[in-house]
Amino acid sequence: MRKCAKCSEKGVIYLPQHRLALCKTHYLEWFENRVEKTVKTFSMFSKKDDILVAVSGGKDSLGVWHALWALGYKVDGLYINLGIGEYSELSEKKAKAFADKIGRKLHVVSLKENIADIPTLKELQDRPACSICGTLKRYYMNLTAKKLGYSVIVTGHNLDDECAVLMGNVLSWNIEYLVRQYPVLEEGNGFVRKVKPLCLVSEKESAMYAFLSGIDFVEDECPYSVGASSINYKLLMSKIEEESPGTKLRFYLEFIRKVRPMLAIKKDLHLRPCQVCGEPTTSDVCSVCRLRMRLENSKAEMRRDF
Known part of the structure; x- marks a missing residue:
């Protein structure tokens, strides 16, 4: 491993797309600065806002919660228990432990108590479990944020997630979804503002931040995510990234800068x-x-x- 670009210490991570090697201290600093820059670039929120982070117990959502907390933002968490057996119970336990660790509130919503758990709902219709889950999470995130008085909802979607969604929408030329793919979905018409501060950091970078920050997160993926098309798109993009570092960031940013403005026609x-x-x-x-x-x-x- 190369030496840290900021000091003489041995680097713990090398970021080929940035041509940058960093030690633990400077990597944590770099990551938090990148999150801060993303927040400011897209005018996501300010230190005055009451922010609700949607947490799953995984590396990305707990990582963005930690980073925003470290940067001095007023951030609490929301965990939606999907009722998926041991996976959901362990995820809630990790989220609660993290909230206690940083001294912030964690609000918990149980799907089973409000409607039904995901396994039960999956039996009702032919839609993939991920589709049902996504609909319910968006609904209860928005509903809970409004009830509790939060002005912004943060999700932990990283660059890999955004590229996978973008690739899927491009392959099907789903213009309606392409118009909506942006790091900020503005408030209005009954919706709370929704933002993605990790949209410019990769899954690897997010995982390294969580690990070096000592965050205890759930490593297993949701059992219902097996076979999802987004996973295949992620694998494909990662293979291209290996051959040409920086492809993911370029693919996403060039869409945001050049293509989306041509699509952003407001529809009633x-x-x-x-x-x-x-x-x-x-x-x-x-x-x-x-x-x-x-x-x-x-x-x-x-x-x-x-």
Whole structure:
């Protein structure tokens, strides 16, 4: 390993896309500075904002929570327990332990108590579990942030995540999703502002930050993520990155700088309050309430069968 570019210490990590070797102290500093720069570049939030970090118990969400806390932002956490057996229980335990460690609040929402756990909901329809999970997490993140008075929601999506989503949307030329792919989704129409401070750091960089910061995180992936197309896109992008360091960052940033401005035509989505829960939706009843109704109908059918 090369010597640290900032001091004479031996480097613990080399970042080929930046041609930079750093020791532990200077890597942690570099990572936090990069997060701070991303926050400021995209005008995500300020020190005055009350920020809610959506945490899963993994390296990225706990890492961004730690970095923002270290930078002096007012950040609390939100853990949504998906009810996926031991995986969810361990994830909640890690999130609670981390919140105690840094002395910040962790709010916990249980899907089982609010609607039903993911294994139960997965049996109701043919949609992939990840799709159902994503819908429910977005719903309860927004609902909880509004109820508790937070002005910003932070998620731990890193550069690899963003590149995988971008590749999928480009391959299908999904213009509607491409328009929405940006580090900041502004508040309005019933939505709280949503931001991604890790969008310019890779999964490897995020993992190294969590490790060097002494964060105890869940290493296993969600059991329902096996076979997801996003994983294949990540593997493909990583292979290209090995051959040409900097490709991921270039792919994402050039889209943000050059392509998205040509797509960013405001469309009237005709958002309205859901007739059941009041949350914003494009139809009379939001997807979560429709899911809840379907669940109730299923239970009623089972009772009739008995």
